[in-house]
Amino acid sequence: MANFRDPAVVAKDSFALLKFWHVVDGLFIWEFITTLDFEWSIIEGRRRYRWTIWVYSLSRVAALMAVIATLVFLNLTTPYDCQLNVILAILPSYVALAAASFLLVLRIAAIWKRDVLAVVISTAVWTIDGGFLIYGVSRLHYGRAAPGAPCEPVNIQTSKATMIVACVTDILLLLIMLVGLFRLGFHRHATQSTGRFLWNQGIVWLVLATITGVLPTVFVCLNLNEPLGVIFRYPWTITMTIAATRMYRGLDDFLSTDTSNVPASKAHKGGRKMSVWGTPAVPIQLDGVGVTVDVHTAHTQSESLTSQTIPPSLGSSMDRQLQEKSDKLV
Structure with missing residues (x-):
């Protein structure tokens, strides 16, 4: 040794x-x-x-x-x-x-x-x-x-x-x-x-x-x-x-x-054009009227029409509460 x-x-x-x-x-x-x-x-x-x-x-x-x-x-x-x-x-x-x-x-x-x-x-x-x-x-x-x-x-x-x-x-x-x-x-x-x-x-x-x-x-x-x-x-x-x-x-x-667990009104916080899914929200013109289309929604619309709607889980609500707490004490 x-x-x-x-x-x-x-x-x-x-x-x-x-x-x-x-x-x-x-x-x-x-x-x-x-x-x-x-x-x-x-x-x-x-x-x-x-x-x-x-x-x-x-x-x-x-x-x-x-x-x-x-x-x-x-x-x-x-x-x-x-x-x-x-x-x-x-x-x-x-x-x-x-x-x-x-x-x-x-x-x-x-x-x-x-x-x-x-x-x-x-x-x-x-x-x-x-x-x-x-x-x-x-x-x-x-x-x-x-x-x-x-x-x-x-x-x-x-x-x-x-x-x-x-x-x-x-x-x-x-x-x-x-x-x-x-x-x-x-x-x-x-x-x-x-x-x-x-x-x-x-x-x-x-x-x-x-x-x-x-x-x-x-x-x-x-x-x-x-x-x-x-x-x-x-x-x-x-x-x-x-x-x-x-x-x-x-x-x-x-x-x-991450805006997957916040209301749509908060998805634009900080000046970001984001949908509630965290995907870009694309502005388009329809007959002279400006609207915003969620890329995620447009991509999955055909599937959502044929599938059963699943209600939000309790875990999502709990996770949203945690995100609000973490946002204050990050």
Whole structure:
């Protein structure tokens, strides 16, 4: 078995950490730049303003601050105070993670239709998570093993409780969200329903949170050496931020384009000529009178005349209610 405390092994692991974190930083910078149009569309008024955009932006900006600080510290050759790494890099990454988790709390409130018990439990779980993140930052110290050596954590075991609690609370919040969808039966609805969309997002998020959260927790508990103890912690916070903000944008786009469960009067919201089926409404002229024809209706009219009319299901009504809640708390 390899001796992970051997200086040569530690140096090799430090080099791997350096390269890996550069890849993570590059990935987030690419993600941030390519998705700036989302915020810009709100500023220009092309997209509906929702107050939750501030939580979304806080998560992204805090993560960007952490990425910039990390890149500086990874490539800085002159001596500096190692504790600045904690303040300028680790603290913003934890703020980004907390904001990303709060987006999930807001989604839970919408799914559970602001049920008091669900909101209280999810908020309490999020508060516990935030408290342990603050505790972890306050107890984390960086130093140098020798003069001229790079900064590294000198007490990574103090992060063990923080990592375990953060991983468990994220998974617990996701389970609360999925239970809320499951109890309403949205996992069985049509593919285009809001409930089904949220269900699929929740499954993806649960798998991602489990994988990215378990890895740093396992490595910090193994305590092989300092680089391996923290190698997955920073990528975990950045990955969860990317996932949370991507799902926020995805839900916003879905609510902006999916009109299958809203009245026809709302189908034109935002200036889009859309029918209640989510298909284009084509204007035509009949004897000098302008009318609008639903492409979907025109395409299926022959079938609808020969088939039996099916009344709207209860699930569609429930899904419409969920869409209205999600539209407020997206």
